[in-house]
Amino acid sequence: MTATAPDATPAKNGREPIRVAIIGAGLGGIAAAVKLRRSTSAQVVIFEQSAGVGGTWYDNRYPGCEVDVHSHAYSFSFLKYDWPRTHATQPELLAYAEHVVDRFGLRPLLRLNTRVTELAWEESTSTYRLSTERGDSEEFDVVISALGLLNVPRYPEWPGLDTFVGPCFHTSRWEEHDLTGKTVAVVGTGSTAVQIVPAIAPAARQVYVFQREPGWIEPKNEREFTARERSWYRRVPFAQRLNRARIFHQGNRRFKGYDVGSRRQRRMREVCERFIAATIDDPATRAAVTPHYPWGCKRPVLSSTFYPTLNRHDVELVPHAVRQVTPTGVIDATGTRRDIDVLILSTGFQPTKFLSSLDVKGRDGRSIHDVWRERASAFLGITVPGFPNFFMLYGPNTNGGVSVIAQLERQAEVVVRSVRRLERTRRRLVDTSPAATRRFLAWIDRRMVTHASAMNAGCHNYYHDPAGHNVTQWPAGHLAYALATRLLTRFGLRTSR
Structure with missing residues (x-):
């Protein structure tokens, strides 16, 4: 009925x-x-x-x-x-x-x-x-x-993936596991991975972040609204609408950056490059996360916490694609094997x-x-x-x-x-x-x-x-x-x- x-x-x-x-x-x-x-x-x-x-x-x-x-x-x-x-x-x-x-x-x-x-x-x-x-x-x-x-979800076709003996799951089908003291591999550095890595790093013993190709990341500048701001948006007529209009105006201007020859394109790249320089300590890591293609080729990622997390001693960026999975580890494109306990697939969608x-x-x-x-x-x-x-x-x-x-x-x-x-x-x-x-x-x-x-x-x-x-x-x-x-x-x- x-x-x-x-x-x-x-x-x-x-x-x-x-x-x-x-x-x-x-x-x-x-x-x-x-x-x-x-x-x-x-x-x-x-x-x-x-x-x-x-x-x-x-x-x-x-x-x-x-x-x-x-x-x-x-x-x-x-x-x-x-x-x-x-x-x-x-x-x-x-x-x-x-x-x-x-x-x-x-x-x-x-x-x-x-x-x-x-x-x-x-x-x-x-x-x-x-x-x-x-x-x-x-x-x-x-x-x-x-x-x-x-x-x-997009599931990779790596040889040996079905032989992995530990927990293995796609981020959109998240499974609750106690990651305390575990060695975790996160495959991918898109919008989802850059949220997961900072969240799990404090608990895990070691986190390996596998990056096939870097993406441009901008500071997100997220925060709690103050009590005064929340009161303003609740009580003042059109306050939310005005802020919404401002955001959309900025977004329409931002779109000009998708033209590779535009000044906005250069400005967006400069913002991202300054963010890398200001937040990542290791020069090799800074080089590895810097793309060699225009801003906007991939969907730009916003995150204020991912780059600082790469400075942790227990987080390692692996700037290579995964080539193969073993029952207890992951082998990257250079042939290097890393033993892990948990495999998290942040490999996107279709x-x-x-x-x-x-x-x-x-x-x-x-x-x-x-x-x-x-x-x-x-x-x-x-x-x-x-x-x-x-x-x-x-x-x-x-x-x-x-x-x-x-x-x-x-x-x-x-x-x-x-x-x-x-x-x-x-x-x-x-x-x-x-x-x-x-x-x-x-x-x-x-x-x-x-x-x-x-x-x-x-x-x-x-x-x-x-x-x-x-x-x-x-x-x-x-x-x-x-x-x-x-x-x-x-x-x-x-x-x-």
Whole structure:
């Protein structure tokens, strides 16, 4: 039986309310549900494969886990919230997700522990047949995928990995082990690893940090808000909004650094180089963590504690990739073996494999994965021609733009406007113009060359698919995306019977 909002009302045109399925109860799915409830008469069901809401902040529970975007930007624009810190920790973000769900009455809409496996478009009824892992099946008029981007772990294929006798796990599937007195290998130096290493170093006997390729790291400058600041943001009208606007303005200026020939690019490199010089004692380590590619080729990392942790006598940076694993140790690319007790894989995710856990079939039974065989693409990163009434949040080429939460809100607003168009008319579906999609994709590719050239500078990053297409990143600031989602949908999305 379909769960509905307690206050769902009939659509204004006298038809039955539009039934909307949201797949995923992370911050994207929550944003979509809130906006649909506030602006439409749709009946909404939220499917979530985990036992709770929060998405990535439910799944990732490793020591030191926190966001690297300012709290006032990494939160919804429609709700003021009393953040205790400049950068929220994982427990605080999980509590925030729970708060929003309760504040807007979304809990009755949730179906937890329910993984959606397939969507199939039914032309005769203009609906999707949604199937779950349990074997349940029901129909919805509109489906929103809010599965996220960084949710499918990347497991390395090192020889001998399956022979390791100690605890071995990916950071997104964290296992609680007492690391006191243990020798621990952390493989990777991305955003997750730089949070874990400082958190576990005080307990472990020895920590080896394996770095395949260095990344540019900036000081995060995180701190607790003072009591006076918290009172100011709580009580003064628009105080949070003004600070949020300031953060977004700075972020839009920062994007100019992705042009390898810009002054902003040189400035960002200088900031990172000064940070290295000021915080790392050993000259060899300073050289090892300094990249030889432009700032922004990899996703820039923010951390105030990682570099100082490398000064500890019980933490060793190994500036080489892992080549092989033995039952009791790790062998790096130089052939050096180090014996360890625990192996922690901070080896990232598979962001270019969009909707990897979901089989979506559109018109004529075509699978979206067949359509994406050469390249994953979507109009505004949200819709795909031939898949009517199907919307994605955090789809191809939408990562970036200061804060992903703001990007998700803009995408959710596109869905809301589409649902409202269906409610106001007697039309039954929204589909996407192939021509508009091609023009949008061509614009993306041009911008990658002219304004985001650092992303294509040849380092190892998660932006590109196996064919070399940058399929994850948005090549501009958030303001450009907000304008695009507001102005271009009238040309790219069309309703019909």
